[in-house]
Amino acid sequence: MDRRTYVKTGAGVIAGGLFAGCTGGGSGGEATETSSGDSGSSTTESSDTEATTTESAVPSKVVIGSDIPYRPFEYETTSGELTGFDVDIAAAVFEDQLGIDYEFKPTSFDSIIPSLNNNNFRIIMSAMTINDQRAQEVDFSDPYFTAYQTVIVREGGSISSKADLQGQPIGVQKGTTGANAAEQLKEEFDGDLDLKKYDQISGAFQALINGQVNAIINDNTVNAEFANERDDVVFLEGEGAAAESGQEAPPYLTLTVENYGIAFRQDDDEFRERVNEALATIKDNGTYDEIYSEYFSG
Template sequence: MDRRSYLKTVGGAGAAAAFAGCLGDGGNGNGEDGAETITIGSDIPYPPFEYRTEEGELVGFDVEIAEAVFAGELGYEYEFQETSFDGIIPSLNNGNFRVIMSAMTINDERAEEVDFSDPYFTAYQTVLVLDDGNITSKEDLKGTQVGVQKGTTGEAAAEGLQEEFDGDLTIESYDQITGAFDALLNNQVDAVINDNTVSAEFANENDEVVFLEGEGEAAAQGDDAPPYLTLTIEEYGIAFRQDDDEFRQEVNDALATIREDGTYDEIYNEYFAA
């Protein structure tokens, strides 16, 4: 595949949000001015959705959407709390934070444990490979090792591919996606299966890797398919405990408002190519 710019360069200034310790009142606290503070569980780093700048500032698409929704529309203070993705739903249900906002795909399995907001982002599971390697099609993945992040839909997509190949695929799961990316660069895995936007951010920064080409699920469903193989089509949502319906409706209303008034598009265009 020819090198191309997969994502628009990420803007420098994002909304700042502080990390918070575990709050003992179900994930809510009060700010200095007495306003309610919403704690947000998130797996960090996961650029371009949530990550730190060199100066330590937390930025990203999810961070700016949180600013627009929780602060701008609903008038809450908010804090991001870093947590491992593979344990993030139990942590939510244990009351460690109020919501999850971590590029989380809405699916039936998760919906048995949490309630989701309306979708706020569409993503695809895709495959990154080395540019000078021998993998040029999905069929070439048979008999290889692929890297994924634990507990993610990328891991689930790899398991689906493993089943399609009658078990002839080895899956290496990492605590964070950065571990899978590093393994690819170090030839410890042959490919990485992960969300397209996060993989695109990595590909833009590393000339050694490219997306695996091919027509996949997006093309099959008639979507405006990206120019690379798509294993799944997914929608991201904000996750809530199942007894938090009133707050979830507030957030859904706020998401609808920022879509209608153009705020969502402004944030989207800051992080992603048109």
């Protein structure tokens, strides 16, 4: 099977109508901001704008915390332009539907929720999985994407099944649900798993290439983006959480089934409702499918 079909199969549930229902490193961790709205938008938010965002249901400009780079959701091109699935969804929701400017602010993923609650930005769009632990600190939009935690390994290596992971060095990104899935796997192996945690997913990928880890646990779409570029990296196959939950399982091992959402500070209800309406609109009018196809349909 062509590897790029992994991406389409693994993420395609949302395109079928998940809107009806109701987790990589950022520019070295620097607190600089990256503009991604109209070309006329300022790259530095003023204190007046920041004060307004805490009071206005729908601000004139929304600052978005995001962990960059995390291909294909948010990353910079060789020319320095910010792009990705989340970036295009933000443009469709905020610029096209709500008529407001938007700006992405690079933030390390393991500190992104505290940064949100410290008013460093208005929302989080960063391939963030909705889960109960995070929902104690933030409120989520309706789901806008379905993903799986998966395992990639070097092709031709000694790992060909989930059981072969026991005792192996495994790379994960700090603060992600991939790291949580690895911790759960470690418990399943009675502690016999050597977890290597990296600030950025790119660090974990490099460690796999260099032989410092023998596998990586991470979101299927991001793993696929990396595997698509190389001939020596493949998905670990096997049945898993997707099949167990009765979903149409992709052709590789799935450790979890997860939904992504936009995170808001608690009690930012009116803005969240407006964003949910905009998400529903871009799903209904075909914009979501167009963006999805650009990044995930091989």
